[in-house]
Amino acid sequence: MAKLHERKFISADPEKCVGCQVCEYACSFGKERAFNPTKARIRVIRENQIHNIAVTCRFCEAPACVAACPRGALSQSINGSIVLEKENCSGCGWCISACDYGAMMLHPVTKTVYSCDLCKFRADGPQCVKWCPEEALTVVTSDVLAQKARLNAIKKLFQTPGETRNQQPKETT
Amino acid sequence: MLGYAGRILYLDLTTGKNYTEKLNEETAKKFVGGIGLGMYLYLSKSKKGVNPLSPENPLVLSVGPLTATMFPTGGNGHAFISKSPATGGVGESVSHGTFGTELKRAGYDAVVLTGKAEKPLYLLIDDDSIELRDASKLWGKSSLEVEDLIKDEIGDFYVRVASIGLAGEKLSKISCIINDKTRAAGRTGLGAVMGSKNLKAIAVRGTNDITISKPEEFFNLVKEFHERMKGPAAQKYRTTGSTENLMLQNNMFCVPTRNYNNSHFELAENISSSVINQHFIAKIIGCNSCAMRCEHVAIIKDGAYRGTTARIEYDNLWAFGPNCGIDKLNPIIKAAERCNYFGLDAQSVGGVVSFIMDCYEKGLVTKEKLDGIDAHFGNASALLALIEKIGKQEGIGAMLANGVKEAAAKIGGNAEQLAQHIKGLEVTGYDLRCLKTTALSCAVAFRGADHNRSGAVTFDLRGKVDRLKAETGRGKLVKDLEDQFNIIDSLLVCKNSKGTFYKDVEEMAKIYNAATGLGITQQELELAGERIQALAKIINTREGLTRKDDTLPWKVINQPISDDGPVKGAVVSKAELDLMLNDYYQARGYDKQGLLTIAKLQELGLTEYLSIIEHKE
Numbered sequence: 001m002a003k004l005h006e007r008k009f010i011s012a013d014p015e016k017c018v019g020c021q022v023c024e025y026a027c028s029f030g031k032e033r034a035f036n037p038t039k040a041r042i043r044v045i046r047e048n049q050i051h052n053i054a055v056t057c058r059f060c061e062a063p064a065c066v067a068a069c070p071r072g073a074l075s076q077s078i079n080g081s082i083v084l085e086k087e088n089c090s091g092c093g094w095c096i097s098a099c100d101y102g103a104m105m106l107h108p109v110t111k112t113v114y115s116c117d118l119c120k121f122r123a124d125g126p127q128c129v130k131w132c133p134e135e136a137l138t139v140v141t142s143d144v145l146a147q148k149a150r151l152n153a154i155k156k157l158f159q160t161p162g163e164t165r166n167q168q169p170k171e172t173t
Numbered sequence: 174m175l176g177y178a179g180r181i182l183y184l185d186l187t188t189g190k191n192y193t194e195k196l197n198e199e200t201a202k203k204f205v206g207g208i209g210l211g212m213y214l215y216l217s218k219s220k221k222g223v224n225p226l227s228p229e230n231p232l233v234l235s236v237g238p239l240t241a242t243m244f245p246t247g248g249n250g251h252a253f254i255s256k257s258p259a260t261g262g263v264g265e266s267v268s269h270g271t272f273g274t275e276l277k278r279a280g281y282d283a284v285v286l287t288g289k290a291e292k293p294l295y296l297l298i299d300d301d302s303i304e305l306r307d308a309s310k311l312w313g314k315s316s317l318e319v320e321d322l323i324k325d326e327i328g329d330f331y332v333r334v335a336s337i338g339l340a341g342e343k344l345s346k347i348s349c350i351i352n353d354k355t356r357a358a359g360r361t362g363l364g365a366v367m368g369s370k371n372l373k374a375i376a377v378r379g380t381n382d383i384t385i386s387k388p389e390e391f392f393n394l395v396k397e398f399h400e401r402m403k404g405p406a407a408q409k410y411r412t413t414g415s416t417e418n419l420m421l422q423n424n425m426f427c428v429p430t431r432n433y434n435n436s437h438f439e440l441a442e443n444i445s446s447s448v449i450n451q452h453f454i455a456k457i458i459g460c461n462s463c464a465m466r467c468e469h470v471a472i473i474k475d476g477a478y479r480g481t482t483a484r485i486e487y488d489n490l491w492a493f494g495p496n497c498g499i500d501k502l503n504p505i506i507k508a509a510e511r512c513n514y515f516g517l518d519a520q521s522v523g524g525v526v527s528f529i530m531d532c533y534e535k536g537l538v539t540k541e542k543l544d545g546i547d548a549h550f551g552n553a554s555a556l557l558a559l560i561e562k563i564g565k566q567e568g569i570g571a572m573l574a575n576g577v578k579e580a581a582a583k584i585g586g587n588a589e590q591l592a593q594h595i596k597g598l599e600v601t602g603y604d605l606r607c608l609k610t611t612a613l614s615c616a617v618a619f620r621g622a623d624h625n626r627s628g629a630v631t632f633d634l635r636g637k638v639d640r641l642k643a644e645t646g647r648g649k650l651v652k653d654l655e656d657q658f659n660i661i662d663s664l665l666v667c668k669n670s671k672g673t674f675y676k677d678v679e680e681m682a683k684i685y686n687a688a689t690g691l692g693i694t695q696q697e698l699e700l701a702g703e704r705i706q707a708l709a710k711i712i713n714t715r716e717g718l719t720r721k722d723d724t725l726p727w728k729v730i731n732q733p734i735s736d737d738g739p740v741k742g743a744v745v746s747k748a749e750l751d752l753m754l755n756d757y758y759q760a761r762g763y764d765k766q767g768l769l770t771i772a773k774l775q776e777l778g779l780t781e782y783l784s785i786i787e788h789k790e
Binding site: 018019020021022025026029032033034035036037038039045046048049050052108131133134 | 241242243245248271278330331354355380381382383384385388395399402403455456457458459460461462463464466468470472482484
């Protein structure tokens with residue numbers, strides 16, 4: 001197991017994500033040579049016009065998906081990604097129910113489960129991060145996320161009265 | 174033939190029977206997709222003189238060769254094509270969002286709907302499964318409610334929905350078809366065509382792969398366009414939004430104000446894009462595949478309309494703001510939201526409300542006739558009250574729900590002089606008296622008064638031509654721009670992204686080829702743009718439209734701009750219009766009556782339609 005500071009995963013900034021689904025296209029093409037969101041490892045959800053976010057595997061410290069698999073098909077690798085032993089996967093979907101983020105999915109063709117592996121076999125890294133036009137996706141550690149949150153909180157705290165984040169929509173939305 | 178799904182779905186709503194046909198390569202190359210393919214399919218499945226609201230009038234839904242790919246803005250569009258109940262000619266309207274992507278992945282380039290369901294139904298397309306489902310619980314509901322209800326019923330959050338509201342059900346000629354909650358195929362009244370078929374909604378789920386011919390080339394282009402979309406070509410859309418046009422145009426005195434009584438709105442600053450962005454815009458969101466993202470979502474934060482959410486662009490801002498003399502954003506945003514609720518075309522609604530306000534102020538209608546509404550320009554509560562009436566077709570609303578042309582005929586007297594429309598479609602937010610290239614382009618636009626059938630307005634606004642001059646050469650300019658816009662609406666890339674195609678059609682051909690592998694040349698694609706224009710002309714000619722329909726609203730010709738400013742006295746005289754029309758017809762290779770010639774049809778490979786044209790000559 002890697003130390004906390006070394007485990008990285010992809011996180012979407014809800015302020016920046018506009019729900020364009022480019023990440024889904026980049027992911028499915030990188031993995032499957034086709035544009036098909038139902039085969040992407042990252043999915044975009046637009047709950048309403050304001051709430052847009054891309055969600056993928058967060059490489060949990062105690063992955064519920066691994067614990068849920070009755071056939072021992074899932075394990076967590078040293079970098080935190082979830083590894084599947086295909087021959088042991090029956091496609092039952094218990095791991096899918098166990099994942100709170102919807103990051104585990106059943107592949108429509110292979111009928112086994114899959115999730116984000118940070119494009120580990122690609123020299124240019126995760127394709128979603130590479131192609132996100134809004135730079136909303138980053139590869140982060142939990143610690144970096146906490147740092148960012150602190151910084152944002154401080155910025156809001158010291159915001160001058162009357163100044164809102166919408167004043168300069170160019171940079172801040 | 175990659176890029177394309179390769180199939181057309183035909184569905185008869187009367188019998189529920191459906192079948193698919195292959196899309197062959199020749200048709201694909203000839204008509205590209207989107208409105209081009211749609212008009213071709215419409216022509217082949219419709220008969221002359223068909224009543225737009227009868228079962229025999231087909232409604233075509235189409236996507237493009239780039240739909241559901243990653244090409245920025247190319248991935249997300251769809252088009253509806255039919256005979257317009259508003260104009261009696263070709264009706265088409267393009268919308269974006271995510272709806273089209275599912276249709277493409279379900280395996281269809283187009284859907285041709287004919288007939289009429291016995292009772293309200295909705296269509297569920299789930300890959301190869303085509304199902305007509307009971308819509309009695311959806312009838313009367315808004316598009317926003319319908320989308321959620323269908324998602325709940327099917328139990329799939331990712332199903333995409335396009336639907337009509339109450340206005341479409343009640344066959345309003347200014348009704349639209351809304352997808353993804355806030356996006357509309359707004360113009361030409363196609364919501365009524367859908368309503369006339371008892372079809373409340375189309376829900377789509379597609380799971381097939383979309384593959385492309387030359388991935389390396391394709392991704393290089395995607396990368397290039399992503400960069401361009403971060404640059405100046407898309408800056409307006411990414412930042413302040415199209416509402417920026419208001420102040421820019423107001424300084425140029427080309428904002429039609431109070432139904433063309435003025436061309437400058439003295440209160441425009443109160444509703445400028447900086448006020449909108451500062452106080453209302455909660456988020457700017459993007460359509461599928463887009464790297465520009467331009468959809469400015471406004472939320473009212475306080476007062477009686479607190480929580481109201483609507484998309485604000487120049488077009489609806491103008492329609493309810495300057496056009497109705499209103500300088501308060503809360504009711505303007507509320508009006509936009511109510512139009513979405515009822516499924517009404519915001520631009521046409523702004524058109525009819527300003528028209529009736531004009532009639533009221535000039536004494537052509539009484540307050541009693543308006544159900545007690547004090548419809549003075551600037552009265553925001555009158556605007557909102559009228560929208561409710563139009564949406565429900567109650568009282569005066571029943572008359573206004575079919576647009577200004579019909580309303581003027583019913584009011585009689587001089588009302589027609591106040592009806593700002595072309596071919597029955599209400600005008601948009603550009604004062605045509607002082608934007609003469611735009612005036613020509615709107616006069617000849619096949620779907621009626623609309624700046625979106627060519628980019629001519631950009632030439633006038635940016636000073637690339639003398640906007641006050643009607644001169645030879647504008648015809649060729651408009652023709653070329655129309656052809657480009659036909660390609661844009663057939664490839665189905667977003668018109669807002671036009672500026673990112675630095676080399677116009679040359680680059681459109683490149684991306685088409687990278688996706689499809691069909692090896693079209695720039696010249697061939699340009700010819701396709703011209704061919705698509707001809708298709709529209711053929712439909713309009715078949716339906717009886719002639720040179721006399723290529724005209725301008727009465728005020729544009731007869732009522733010079735009165736405001737003190739740079740364009741005082743500007744007007745498009747009949748002589749100027751005729752000069753520009755002749756020039757345009759010549760550039761198009763039409764005859765003097767503005768009709769296609771046999772030689773032109775032969776050149777464009779459209780000889781199958783000779784009989785329509787010969788009959789007219």
